[in-house]
Amino acid sequence: MSGTLGTSPSSFSMDVLVSNQTDIDWELFSMWLDGQVEGICVNQLRERYKEENLNYEDVLSELQNNFRLFCMLEPLLQHPNMFSEQLVWQLDNKTQAQLISRYYALDHSVARELLGRKLSGRLRKDLDEVSEKTGVPLKSCRRQFDNIKRIFKAVEEVPGKFTTNIKSMFNLDAQLSVKYCVLIFIAVHRFETTKKKLSCITFQDFSIATQSIMVNWTPGFDIDEGGDPVLDRDYLATLREIKNIQDREKDHRNLFIQTISKYADQRLISEAENHFKTLNRNILCLASSLFHSKELKEIFISVMERIVEPLVHAKFTFPQVQIILQSYEEILTDNLLHLEPMLKVHFIKFFSTLKTIIEIFFVRI
């Protein structure tokens, strides 16, 4: 029905539409989040509404209208609590929540890049490298960086659990807040994640690993009353006793073979038997040394170097590794080593996390 208007003198140098209900066009919102080039966005839109024969200018003005809106929303999005209280933009709760979760959405690739790195101004400047590497638009990288930093700052010294704090302070949904938790946890404890050897480990991997750590190795909160980050010192200290288990290596190996033979064929048993000594040593050594903060920081790299790589070199398959680890764990859970109860519990907690990490890493390598 519509006729054609040429490139007319009738386009507007300013074209603003304000509506009572703040209506978010999610397509445009993601374009904005990604900081896409306007021209590309406009062409996309025109393509979509082809039949309406839209001017470039018309679409551009709509785009800009929305982008302005998002820009005005942005400061509020950065303080989601304020956002829920503000009276200027009429948004229903669902839309609000969605805006927040979209704004705080993390690209795993970006998160991986930022993981374990100091969130400094210099890093922010270097985000273009991140962008280049990940293929995520720079603007988006910046936003993610800023989000992480903002949340980090807000949560870093507040006693309690990261997850709950993030949730309550930023109105993030559970999934999202976990991601930020991981990032912050790793950042707070300065876990080493950037070594080249770890480069194959994705953010999700770290996320799972870290969550396991947070569950098993912390006293139920991440920041103590004094505002310091906590890993369960007492717990890690008790892990030192694990070293003693090494003295009973022979027993241990027998028990291991005994257990594994329930699950594995002869070949695997003998292979495993061959490697048990190193494996066991490394595990025990790792556990007992976590007490040192340097060791703790390098836990990932240690696991990789000392446990996963040898297993890989030994040409175990993943199911085989699983069997090995499971058998190892079973010894503990069944307390075949007759450890004292506390130590047993600690060891199990330690090992279940370790097992998770090993498995994840093994898959990735």
Add this chain to the structure above:
Amino acid sequence: MPGKVKVKIVAGRNLPVMDRSSDTTDAFVEVKFGEVTYKTDVFRKSLNPAWNSEWFRFEADDLELQDEPLQVRIMDYDAYSANDAIGKVYIDLNPLLLPNVSASRSSGGGAGNDGKLTVTTSTTSGAGGGGMLSGWVPIFDTMHGIRGEINFIVKVELFSDLNRFRQSSCGVHFFATPEVPEGYKIQFLPGFVEELVVNDDPEYKWIDKIRTPRASNEARQLLFMKLSGEVRRKIGLKALELGANAVIGYRQLFDLEGETGIAVRGIGTAVTLSRVQLDEALTLQMSPGNLSQNPNSPRGSRENSAGKDYLDKPGGTTTAAAINRNSRNNSFVSMSDTVSAVSSGQMLGTGGSKYKASSSLLSGSVKGRNKVFRTQSERLNSAQAKPEVRKTSIKLLKRKRLIKQCSADEYTSTSTPPVNTSPPKATRKASFKKVISKIMPRKFSTTATASEEVSPVKTKTQHDFLEHFDKVSDSGIVENWLMSIDNIKPSIGVEETEKLLEPDEDILPVSIEEDLASAGQLEDQESLTEAKELKTEIAITELKTDLVINNESITIESEEIPLLQLQENYSEKEIEKPTDAKELIQENYTKGEIEKALDKKELIDTSEISDDINNPKKNNDNTVSNDESQDNEPKFFARERSHSLDSPICFIPIVRQLSNDSAGKVSLSDDTHASADECCPITAHNTLQNSQTHFTSEGDQLRKNSAIFRPITSHETSRSTSWISSTDEGMYQKLQGLEELTNNAVEGVSISGESGGSSEKTPVKNNAKSGDSADMTEYPFLTMTKFSAGFLHHLGGMVSAKSVKLLEELDDREDGDTRESWWTEIRQEVRSHARALGCNVIVGYQEKTVIWEDVIILSCAGTGAVYNSLHGGLGDLDNANFGTLAVNRSFNNDNKAMQSECYLCHIPYSEGSVPFPIKLSRCSVCERGKVPDILLTTIEPPNQLEIIGRGGLLQARVLKLKKDLKNENNAREVSDLLPFLEYELHRQIVNKLKMNGMNAIFGLQVELALSDRQIVALATGTAVYLAALPPPVVPKITVSSHLFTDQDEIAKVQKKLTEKIQSNKEYYDIVSIPDKDEFFPEIDEAGNDMELSTGNKDICVLEVDDTEDANIIEGLLDLKPPEGVQVISVKTPIGIDSSQVVEQCQTFTQVAKGKQIYTTRDLSMAAQNLVKSTCFKLRRLRPCLISSLQWGVWLDEEGTIHFCLSGTAIKLSQPKQPQLPIELTTLKKPSDQDLLFNLEGVTQELNISIENGYDGDIGKKGLKPIKIPQYFLSYSREVYGINVTPLPFVPGANIDHHLGHLNFFFIRETMSVRETGGLATFVQGFMSEVLGILRSHTHALGGNAVTSFFMSECMLNYQPHKNQAQCLLNVGGDCVLASYVTQTA
């Protein structure tokens, strides 16, 4: 000291950081009202302070409560330097002054009997006040925008104020809604109210040079709020004085004149509203429009109560009540009745004292009605009285006190608790009664036997008279006198019929005497004292002269007196004003004329009275017979009619007018008189009779006048009377404008004249009592755009007037008067236009201004219409009578509204009398009435009209280049250009209408913009196809010059045109209508039709002289909105299937700044692009109806064009069922006689019938009536947030409560446009913030929606080089509480 304001500051949140070093704020709050300021403690180092303050108490006059906003200022404490302002909140207390909603509801529920109005009584007694406002509200700063929120509680306690002279109008409910608000009904419609307040603009004061922008902005904001409050208060007062309790269709406008200051104007329609009760609604529905039941209808509640009074009184027998009923509750009848009754009372021969009584107590006199009716001669009398009545009403407007009295009278008479009657009133009343009594005797003596008592009294009276006149020409007392005198007249007339009356005499005396006993004597004394207090000296001699005149006239005929009085009135008014040499002369002239006129009249009267009905005019009209057939009244009407026509009364004013015109008003407006002149050729038979030879010069005018009358008579007699009154008023106005000297003789005359004027007042009282909507004021303007069925009879078409003025610095006091006079002038003009169309009312009335430097264009526009003063229940009668039975009867469920009332389209004027060429044809619905080929109106499409297909936006755009001149030259240039502009605009509208295959436009609005070099006009409306009007003619392309001979080209263009029309028709769903290739109006009896058609030809023919002209066609081809979007400019949804459910309502405001444009074509492109862009922006709402699309346009310093577009998009579900041919007609709300609105029960039924799916079940199950919204059901029961809508209803919801009118003025300024993200961001942010503030106030008042929302006065200054921008916004609407009704409810 009638009010107490209590404020508690609870807490703040999200405050800005004011102390950079600690990143916190030390906030405290100042609460200011009037001159009193309280402070909270400082809450240290927090962005979320919790003050939880004590209650701050302010005591204030209610005047102050209305004018002053409560100011809450949030500050940051600073120990070492001045405290920093964080921001402010202004709270308009007016909504809190309204009577408590819940209270009113309960009382309303209980008192179904007298239909107690929620607002009326409490208005005066005021005990009901006591609203509360509490909640979070944004803190606004003019330089920073919103900075956090504050939570507070405000309570207002009102004490009763019985002071009659109070300046306040607390409790008058204001509605921006231009129709009867949902849940209310109109009981009484006094009409137009306006007010204008002028002030300096703080922005232009010297101090502005040294103060901060913030201080300046805040000063302005505060001032604007105050002025706005003041205007509202004053309008409220006017409304109260008119006996109304609410103002609907209220519009407030700010004229920012710059150096010369600002003018705040308000216009609205005063009404008395009462809440609709469910049971009432049901009864109404049960007995639709039976005459006998009318008195019982809620509308007539007042009347009813009055009727009851009659019954109660000993004199009034049951028969009186019965008759009352028979004679339908139409106010007119009752009025005339009363008058005659009074006269009859006099006839009975009780002394002068009785006179007083009769005049004062109308109710008493009314009893006598029955008798009066019986005799024809009596009827005549009453008819004569009518014109006077009219006048009175007019005067009422001006002199409000009188009105008050009237209301007081009503109260007393109706025996409702007379809250209003305060001592002062009583005295006044008394005074005039007395006067009357004195005067009356005199007259009597001359005519009949004079009683001895009279003579002594005379001298006294005379003294009194004199005093009054000199001092207070304006004072109500004088008028009261006059009123009383008037009453006498009819009585004289009645003499003839004395005998006839006699049988009933017994009844009358009783009542009168009663009255006397109660009121008369006391009042007498009072009046005396009063009179003395107002010391004035008027020559007794004058009095005598006047008396003499009266006597003469009396002897001759009763009619003369009215005449005299009229004339005298005018002269009197002139006296009031300072004088001019010219006027003097005129004055003398008039005197002479009066005498002549008297003679004339005498002659005429004698001859005519015997056979008034013989007038040729009447004979011409079938209507007479129609009327008669309708009911008992008709005869009566006929009588009246003849009288009004015959009576010279009408003409005297005309004479006056002539003289005025000759005096030559210098107005810059050019088009003003054109129409009047055009009228001249029309001659009326009557004219000759009435106008005597010596009036030669005035002949034209007279004729015109008569012409005006004619059409009226043909349609409805009652109307004619109203007309007369209005004409008089008009004259009066003009006179006011002119200043005249007076000599003694004139004065004398004036006295009697005044009496004439006053006489009408008494009837008015009656009128009010009867609760009918009949009374029209000096300006019969209604700002309403939607009316109940039967209220309007004919639509004449759009009338408008424009005037160009030069703003000059005047001294403050005079300033207001100047503005006022400008408006007066232009209002008169537009009124005269309407009259030329044979219309007695202007509906959909609006006023606008455009200011450029020192040139201001005033414009007002509306739709001329003929309204039915007998609205009481005639709606349906007429329907039957006119035989316009609806084609779309398919949904005939006892609802009259369903029937198409095509008579609305019938022309109200007679064919010969139209001042412009017009093609007429037979109405295609009833095939009887005559209809024009197109109809342009400013109102909403009436529900009664059958619309075919769907409507669409239609816009004509014109740009004219002008010379860049200054001052007077500029003004002249502009005024020279305006006619051309209007012509082109009109042509374009008509052409486009035809292109779209439509034949009518509703909601037509013209926006003007002005700059140095350009002048721009946009005319926007909604085009529809009315079944009653003939199909449009297909435009033909012709070539007038031989230079352009490319026949191919022409053929191509023509082909294109035809195709386009066809596609348009398809688009609008009106393909079924056959198009006539060329339209030849049927040749009617009136021979001049032929000529007219040729005259009109150019409208449907496009002339193409060259290729450029060929482009015109291009210009006519407006883009259609994309699929799934329908755009209309009116608020009534047209062509929407009501089974569609509202999923979302989105109200938007769009501001666009274009480029410099130099041609109409560019303008058109820009406007079209804007619509297109809007549709695109709202794409997520499709399928949707964009309705209420309002346009604003202005030009800035560089000649850049700005548009402001606002409206609402209603997202609808996909239509559920194969679409029934449901057009507007079925969507319309049920309209029972007086209910403009759907009553819950009724609506439901309607909806059930329409959506026989789900709703039918409800009906069958007999569930208790659920309120179902007017047009739509809602998608969900819970709708998030505050729904702001420009519509008068909330789509998908019922409005349960109206919580008050909101009106805010905000200024936002920034010195760092670029840093904030550019101008667009600045504007977008500001508009959003303002919306947010509006919503939060709504919420704080307990509402959940804003109806009739507006955002206007969007002034935008942008100085890029200074990086500075400033924006002014005026927003508001009606705060309501609505409940959503879902589909499955």
